[in-house]
Amino acid sequence: MSNVGIVIVSHSPKIAEGAADMVRQMVGDAVPLAWTGGDVDGGLGTNVAGILEAIEAAWSPSGVAILVDLGGAETNSEMAVEMLPEDRRARVLVCNAPVVEGAVIAATESSGGSSLAAVKRSAEEFYA
Amino acid sequence: MSLDRVAREKLVRALAGSVISHADELTSLDQAIGDGDHGLNMKRGFEAVLAALPGLADKSLPEMLKAIGMTLVMKVGGASGPLVGTFFMELGKALPEEPSRADLVAATEKAIEGVKARGRSEAGQKTLLDVLVPVHAVLAGGGDAKAIVAEAVQAADRTTPMLAIRGRASFLGERSIGHMDPGSRSASLLIGAAVETLEFEVNT
Numbered sequence: 001m002s003n004v005g006i007v008i009v010s011h012s013p014k015i016a017e018g019a020a021d022m023v024r025q026m027v028g029d030a031v032p033l034a035w036t037g038g039d040v041d042g043g044l045g046t047n048v049a050g051i052l053e054a055i056e057a058a059w060s061p062s063g064v065a066i067l068v069d070l071g072g073a074e075t076n077s078e079m080a081v082e083m084l085p086e087d088r089r090a091r092v093l094v095c096n097a098p099v100v101e102g103a104v105i106a107a108t109e110s111s112g113g114s115s116l117a118a119v120k121r122s123a124e125e126f127y128a
Numbered sequence: 129m130s131l132d133r134v135a136r137e138k139l140v141r142a143l144a145g146s147v148i149s150h151a152d153e154l155t156s157l158d159q160a161i162g163d164g165d166h167g168l169n170m171k172r173g174f175e176a177v178l179a180a181l182p183g184l185a186d187k188s189l190p191e192m193l194k195a196i197g198m199t200l201v202m203k204v205g206g207a208s209g210p211l212v213g214t215f216f217m218e219l220g221k222a223l224p225e226e227p228s229r230a231d232l233v234a235a236t237e238k239a240i241e242g243v244k245a246r247g248r249s250e251a252g253q254k255t256l257l258d259v260l261v262p263v264h265a266v267l268a269g270g271g272d273a274k275a276i277v278a279e280a281v282q283a284a285d286r287t288t289p290m291l292a293i294r295g296r297a298s299f300l301g302e303r304s305i306g307h308m309d310p311g312s313r314s315a316s317l318l319i320g321a322a323v324e325t326l327e328f329e330v331n332t
Contacts, residue, residue: 040202045169048202048209071296072207076209078246079210
């Protein structure tokens with residue numbers, strides 16, 4: 001059984017990469033992980049193509065949890081999920097949690113072999 | 129309403145031109161209450177739409193609208209990409225190749241429902257829905273081209289005193305009051321461009 005993948009989406013590629021570094025420090029290679037940030041020209045923003053690539057890179061049969069920062073990251077992530085092949089769509093969830101803390105908590109939960117729903121719940125409960 | 133290839137290309141150029149020529153204005157509106165990228169983002173998206181010409185206009189009207197929507201989703205980069213892109217994609221899905229006015233009313237209603245679902249928003253929250261919903265009402269009520277364009281302009285103006293409840297501007301709370309919503313302004317520009325082009329085509 002493979003662990004749930006984690007995708008980090010920030011308007012800032014630096015934040016996305018930095019959050020991914022923090023996740024790696026916590027869970028090593030036990031969890032499939034990818035990050036994406038910036039618009040298609042490299043400015044601050046998010047883009048659907050980048051999010052789709054990150055989901056592919058962090059893909060796990062157990063599913064993928066996406067952590068996002070602000071509004072556009074969430075809207076673009078939801079759009080990306082809808083554009084996935086139908087059999088994958090239900091196995092990708094966008095978490096309503098702070099991006100850095102949520103990513104670390106979600107990855108830690110995933111590294112213990114938890115389900116996608118449990119990973120999402122852990123990330124969301126931390127600040128609830 | 130039947131749009132031939134030339135008319136479809138004219139429509140695409142008018143839509144893109146309306147946003148691109150107002151990019152600076154959209155950006156300055158967004159600097160007041162958002163993250164200041166709306167003009168740049170929309171310009172990038174519509175430049176990508178223009179780059180898809182002339183092939184884009186070879187498609188049927190519904191297919192062309194879907195392709196515009198997909199390009200905006202992939203290129204715009206902010207929340208407006210999925211929002212405006214969803215509008216075009218849903219419009220393309222719902223419109224027949226030669227739509228009647230009733231078809232247009234029904235299809236724009238579906239497209240607006242798509243935008244509401246995408247943004248989990250309703251009219252009254254200082255978003256593009258505050259233009260789309262009242263303009264749709266004028267369209268559905270039989271308003272002519274002039275009335276539709278006038279409503280689009282006035283509806284964007286009416287977002288100025290509104291309190292933002294969705295989007296980045298909502299972080300500002302009451303400080304969002306007194307500034308026009310940039311997304312409403314771009315929606316109003318797109319509607320103006322579409323109506324002017326379509327009216328010209330229908331009347332000639």
